[in-house]
Amino acid sequence: MELDELVSLRPVPGAGLLVTVTNRCPLGCAHCSASSTPTGQEPDAAALTGFVGSFQAGHAPRVMMLTGGEPLLRPGLVVELARRAQAAGTRTAVLTGAFFAVREGLADPIRDVIDAVDHFSVSIDAFHEREVPRASAFRLLHRVLERGTAASIHAIGATSEDGYLDELAHDVHRAFDGAVPILASTLRPVGRAALWVSAEPATTRPRTLPCAMAAWPVVAPDGTVLACCNQIVVDRRPVPAHLRLGHIAQDGWERIEAAALASPMLRLIRTTGPEYLARLTAPRESADLPLGHCVSCRALDPAKLAGHDAVRLAAGPAGRLLDLESARRQVEAGAEDFLRRHASGRHAALVHARAR
Ligand code: SF4
Ligand code: SF4
Missing domain, CATH: 3.20.20.70 (Aldolase class I)
Structure with missing residues (x-):
């Protein structure tokens, strides 16, 4: 290989x-x-x-x-x-x-x-x-x-x-x-x-x-x-x-793979990036603060994001499709x-x- x-x-x-x-x-x-x-x-x-x-x-x-x-x-x-x-x-x-x-x-x-x-x-x-x-x-x-x-x-x-x-x-x-x-x-x-x-x-x-x-x-x-x-x-x-x-x-791997693939937050991190998720719940006055990619990501709060429309959408077939398409384009x-x-x-x- x-x-x-x-x-x-x-x-x-x-x-x-x-x-x-x-x-x-x-x-x-x-x-x-x-x-x-x-x-x-x-x-x-x-x-x-x-x-x-x-x-x-x-x-x-x-x-x-x-x-x-x-x-x-x-x-x-x-x-x-x-x-x-x-x-x-x-x-x-x-x-x-x-x-x-x-x-x-x-x-x-x-x-x-x-x-x-x-x-x-x-x-x-x-x-x-x-x-x-x-x-x-x-x-x-x-x-x-x-x-x-x-x-x-x-x-x-x-x-x-x-x-x-x-x-x-x-x-x-x-x-x-x-x-x-x-x-x-x-x-x-x-x-x-x-x-x-x-x-x-x-x-x-x-x-x-x-x-x-x-x-x-x-x-x-x-x-x-x-x-x-x-x-x-x-x-x-x-x-x-x-x-x-x-x-x-x-x-085992099957459970790890399922967790990695099915998580709506990981799907969004892979396709739109963590800063998109951070802005969904950030107070308006701090939404433009340039925290940095990984800092924003580590600070995300799944409980706060759970009810958000984008996260609910990402949990379903549309989220899976978006994830697959994003990977396909990068492989191509x-x-x-x-x-x-x-x-x-x-x-x-x-x-x-x-x-x-
Ligand atoms: S010290 Fe770190 S960078 Fe250097 S060989 Fe070991 S693991 Fe690699
Ligand atoms: S912490 Fe950084 S490297 Fe890890 S998933 Fe988040 S943005 Fe990606």
């Missing part, structure tokens, strides 16, 4: 699942959005395998993305999850910071992961390179391709104009001749980066911004299943009621279009790999 296919499914409700395999990580990158440490929290292995074991053909996400922290601190669990997912027709991608790549050779557990997953992605950016040299990460990517698994790089620049991204793209092309695509993002003020990266002023963002991040459920380190990957939603408890889908210890526009809106727009075309 190549990177552009993975990205093109991102706006489709329930097409994917993001799993925090652990919030532990031996590296200490200054920009880490998950604020991972060597002692971070992680979901119970039995609960996680049970949850993925609840996938059934016809009731399973199309892709499962295993992230962290550093998921390859639990390589046996990654292999087990990938095998269980595959039995239900779900393909698996893993994203690693590649702490192990500084040593030559491929340890057996890492090789087993490469063989078990459908896509293997490595984080490379200025911060990771202080811990894992680029040459080591490239050596690992060569081994991944040699074993027949699709590979990609997740890169981060300070901004879209950051020359680091251009220089990295040039180097990657020279080393892999187009076989390794790149998902290039820019720094966000979340996790450890919140200490030193400034937020984009809310006034520069469009007021109506549908949120595709509410399409794939996310398993947090404590096993809670959330409606989106916003780091504050992942980290803080209690979770706003409209963004909590369940827990891996009690709920493709992975490049998606990344122009949600990542480093100038580097969106790097998402494609050449045919191997």
